[in-house]
Amino acid sequence: MILEEKTLSSEKIYNGKIINLRIDTVELPDHKYQKREIVEHPGAVAVLAITKENEIIMVKQYRKTVEETLWEVPAGKLEIGEDPKKCAMRELKEETGYSCKKIELINTFYTSPGFSDEKMYLYLAKDLVEGDPNPDEDEYVEIHKVKVEDALDMLQNGTIKDAKTIIAILMSKQLI
Structure with missing residues (x-):
């Protein structure tokens, strides 16, 4: 059985600079109906930048949404039509000053x-x-180099709470 929801209607509620919000009315597999609130986002990139000394380039940034300063890998929103690889190189350079000769x-x-x-x-x-x-003019970050082993410890003790950063650090174990 394929569990899909059929969209019956879609209503735009909000169009913003970063996100849009719409409400879809869907038909469920059991033929009941439900409303879905959907945040539309253009996509984003994150960069696991690793030095020759096996240090991860990280930033600390205050995030208003959670009222905390978070440890993160460099990241940013895709512009409309922007190539993700070019966006990753741009965000790495803007946030940290680093450029790279290899990116994948x-x-x-x-x-x-x-x-x-x-x-x-x-x-x-x-x-x-x-x-x-x-x-960016509204972006205030601290740049840090963190040894991969220390970053893994920061995951264990709850210092790193950002999901994209957790995924990146866990993947780093397989990549170096």
């Missing part, structure tokens, strides 16, 4: 498919070249 897609995943269509592209960046960061 290592995974894609949905961040919260229960309510959002955001797709995250996770890249591995190596052969890093240090430079000056150029963050």
